[in-house]
Amino acid sequence: MAEIRINQVAKQFGDTHALHSIDLTIADQEFLVLLGASGCGKTTLLRIVAGLETASAGEVWIGDRRVDHLAPKDRGIAMVFQNYAVFPHLTVFENIAFGLRMAKLPQSEVEKRVNRTASLMHIENLLKRYSGQLSGGQRQRVAVARALATEPEVLLMDEPLSNLDALLRMEMRAELKTVLAESKTTTIYVTHDQVEAMSMADRIAVMNKGHIVQAASAVDVYRNPAAHFVGSFIGNPPMNFLDAKPLGDGWWDVAGTRVKGPVGGQYPALQLGIRPEDIVVHDAPSSAHPDSLSATVRVLEPLGSHLLASCKVDNQMLRVVLDSNASAKPGDQLHWSPVPDRIRWFDPATELALP
Amino acid sequence: MSTAAKMATGNVTGKSAWHKYVFTGAVILLCLWVLVPIYLLLVNTFSSPEDVSGFPKSFIPNIDTGSVEFFLNYAGVGQALWSSIKVATVTMILSIMAGAPAGYALSRFEFRGKETFRVLVLMTRAFPLPLLALPLAVMYLRIGLDDTVLGLALVHTMLALPFAVLITFSLFSGIPVELEEAAWTLGCNRFQAFVKVILPLVLPGITASAIFAFVISWNEVFAAAVLTIENRTLPAFLLQGLGNAPLHLKFAGGAVLVLPALLFIFLVRKYLFSMWGIANR
Numbered sequence: 001m002a003e004i005r006i007n008q009v010a011k012q013f014g015d016t017h018a019l020h021s022i023d024l025t026i027a028d029q030e031f032l033v034l035l036g037a038s039g040c041g042k043t044t045l046l047r048i049v050a051g052l053e054t055a056s057a058g059e060v061w062i063g064d065r066r067v068d069h070l071a072p073k074d075r076g077i078a079m080v081f082q083n084y085a086v087f088p089h090l091t092v093f094e095n096i097a098f099g100l101r102m103a104k105l106p107q108s109e110v111e112k113r114v115n116r117t118a119s120l121m122h123i124e125n126l127l128k129r130y131s132g133q134l135s136g137g138q139r140q141r142v143a144v145a146r147a148l149a150t151e152p153e154v155l156l157m158d159e160p161l162s163n164l165d166a167l168l169r170m171e172m173r174a175e176l177k178t179v180l181a182e183s184k185t186t187t188i189y190v191t192h193d194q195v196e197a198m199s200m201a202d203r204i205a206v207m208n209k210g211h212i213v214q215a216a217s218a219v220d221v222y223r224n225p226a227a228h229f230v231g232s233f234i235g236n237p238p239m240n241f242l243d244a245k246p247l248g249d250g251w252w253d254v255a256g257t258r259v260k261g262p263v264g265g266q267y268p269a270l271q272l273g274i275r276p277e278d279i280v281v282h283d284a285p286s287s288a289h290p291d292s293l294s295a296t297v298r299v300l301e302p303l304g305s306h307l308l309a310s311c312k313v314d315n316q317m318l319r320v321v322l323d324s325n326a327s328a329k330p331g332d333q334l335h336w337s338p339v340p341d342r343i344r345w346f347d348p349a350t351e352l353a354l355p
Numbered sequence: 356m357s358t359a360a361k362m363a364t365g366n367v368t369g370k371s372a373w374h375k376y377v378f379t380g381a382v383i384l385l386c387l388w389v390l391v392p393i394y395l396l397l398v399n400t401f402s403s404p405e406d407v408s409g410f411p412k413s414f415i416p417n418i419d420t421g422s423v424e425f426f427l428n429y430a431g432v433g434q435a436l437w438s439s440i441k442v443a444t445v446t447m448i449l450s451i452m453a454g455a456p457a458g459y460a461l462s463r464f465e466f467r468g469k470e471t472f473r474v475l476v477l478m479t480r481a482f483p484l485p486l487l488a489l490p491l492a493v494m495y496l497r498i499g500l501d502d503t504v505l506g507l508a509l510v511h512t513m514l515a516l517p518f519a520v521l522i523t524f525s526l527f528s529g530i531p532v533e534l535e536e537a538a539w540t541l542g543c544n545r546f547q548a549f550v551k552v553i554l555p556l557v558l559p560g561i562t563a564s565a566i567f568a569f570v571i572s573w574n575e576v577f578a579a580a581v582l583t584i585e586n587r588t589l590p591a592f593l594l595q596g597l598g599n600a601p602l603h604l605k606f607a608g609g610a611v612l613v614l615p616a617l618l619f620i621f622l623v624r625k626y627l628f629s630m631w632g633i634a635n636r
Contacts, residue, residue, distance in 0.1 A: 052536050072539040079540040085533035089555045098551075102542030143537075150541065 002063045002076065002153035002186045003028045004049065009058030011044055011210075018044045020210045021058070026186055026203075031177075032215075033197040034190045036207035037233070042190045043158055045207075049188060050079050050156050062154055073102075075154070078147035082159040084139040086131040092118075092142050093127040099150035117145040120179055137168045144176065148183055155185040161196060173199055194234050198222070206230050224344065228271070228351040231344070237276050237308060237319045241346065244270045255314035257293045259338075262345055262354055270354070271346040276308070277321040278342035282335040295320070295334045309334065396613065399606040426607040435592035438504065439573060442588055445508035446515055446572035447565045453512070454519025454568075455561060459549075461520070462527035476517045484514075488581040495582060502583050510578040515568035522567065526560040527553070563623035570619045574612075 004026040011019040019041045026032045034042040047053035049060055051072035060068040067075045078099065087095050093114055100110045118124045121141040131139060140160060147155055160176075161169045177200050180187055191197050197204050198218040205215040206229075214226035225231035231239035244252040250263035254272050261270065282289050295311035295318050302308075307322040311334055320336065322328060345354040403419040426432065460466075461473065491510065492501065500506035530553060538548035579591035587595065593608045600608075 050540060052539070071544060073542045073544060077540060079537065081533045081537060083531065083533055085531065085537040087534060087552055099541035146541070
């Protein structure tokens with residue numbers, strides 16, 4: 001059982017705060033993805049769990065052991081690095097066997113485990129080769145096999161796929177997901193690629209400027225972003241945000257149209273958040289849709305599966321996903337309304353979502 | 356040095372023909388500067404005593420090993436050669452033992468005064484040896500290190516150490532930190548990771564750095580002449596013994612001195628380039 005608990009962990013480099021008091025619990029066998037732009041502290045947090053970096057404050061627990069004072073080798077972890085870090089002077093076999101030899105396992109057990117993990121990662125035929133004779137994808141497989149061979153309680157992965165090309169990345173993504181589901185380890189996976197995060201994670205922790213902004217399932221993070229940042233970071237194209245002024249009694253003025261929203265006079269202004277695909281476009285303003293909004297189409301991007309329209313609403317940007325054979329042209333007026341139960345409200349003062 | 360100079364200007368691709376001529380001319384000049392004396396040295400070494408002072412010379416001499424044989428049988432040469440090897444070997448071991456950890460620390464750790472330290476390492480080369488030799492000789496006499504292999508090796512280590520530090524620094528810097536970190540996560544402590552992962556990767560470079568230290572000691576003459584009497588190294592012995600010897604013997608002695616040094620430098624040349632910040636791949 002290896003639940004990971006991160007309590008109040010903070011990290012400072014000189015005057016810069018890389019991490020502000022992070023609290024996060026990762027359940028046994030959970031696959032947690034740390035997602036964020038570069039410089040948000042996600043790799044630092046991972047390295048603190050690994051023991052490659054020392055936290056300025058806070059505690060790290062793995063299972064029922066406090067590990068933040070332990071060396072990496074005593075933490076029961078294995079790690080996969082972005083640049084693979086396959087030892088160039090050892091064969092693939094010896095690379096995978098490295099951790100097992102350090103643990104002084106008998107030769108028969110070493111061979112058994114190397115062969116099993118190698119076949120799991122489909123590199124059985126490469127065991128005699130050296131790192132220099134492998135492609136990037138193959139090296140990554142060796143790195144994962146080497147980590148899995150030690151049967152760690154906790155597997156830490158630092159952007160393991162970001163050095164691979166797009167097609168290979170998609171293939172490895174699916175494969176890793178299958179392999180890791182079988183291996184029953186608790187996994188922390190760092191990435192800046194939201195597609196990778198959404199497709200693999202049990203839970204995503206979105207990080208920004210050294211804070212965890214939201215930690216929830218992929219669907220939840222997408223549908224119910226806890227903050228403006230999450231809505232604008234996740235989703236391609238990102239969530240639309242439109243300013244709203246209070247009209248009283250739970251009605252709000254969004255670009256000149258009345259929209260039903262949260263009741264309560266404590267907010268001087270709000271922002272309406274809506275995903276580009278949660279917008280219904282009407283043929284023309286009609287009595288059936290008295291509360292529709294209008295937008296001017298600026299740019300159209302045919303993307304195959306759909307048509308992406310970038311519009312202006314009252315001088316604010318609105319992106320709408322249209323059917324791929326829609327007949328809109330730049331300059332057209334678009335009449336639209338948001339799907340009511342997909343609207344999210346944000347407080348511009350705190351940039352957080354309303355509960 | 357000539358090859359290093361060539362490398363340094365090697366990526367200047369001549370934009371005009373004039374540019375190219377100057378470049379090629381400079382390269383040829385530098386090569387001749389180094390190669391002609393070596394050639395003359397070799398020719399005269401393998402010529403009979405009469406041919407040495409004769410002129411003009413044939414391009415390929417009649418090989419005559421008389422001078423070399425005489426020189427090698429000359430009393431004391433064997434002992435001086437043995438002293439040279441002993442001093443150079445101790446120098447090599449000491450400078451790697453002290454230099455490699457310093458190089459590792461410089462490449463892996465951030466510490467206060469790191470840049471100053473790097474400059475200071477080089478500054479030790481700025482001290483003229485003659486200035487140090489006399490006080491050193493006095494001190495050695497007091498503590499009984501005079502005329503010993505260890506005493507001379509210590510001075511030579513001081514000369515070789517800056518190079519050992521800088522070469523190993525660039526070697527360690529060329530190895531990704533992640534390799535070490537991967538080893539730590541796989542059950543190694545810092546020392547084990549160094550021995551199992553870093554050492555095998557830097558060993559060729561360390562060997563080169565060691566050989567370079569050997570050569571520095573092998574070539575050094577001033578400290579050797581001042582600090583030793585009985586245990587003269589070869590250069591010091593030659594300085595003393597060949598001053599009044601006939602010309603052909605001087606040539607033979609010169610060749611015996613130059614050839615091993617040339618050979619060693621040739622073997623380790625690519626690591627020396629890396630020390631000067633020129634890529635070694």
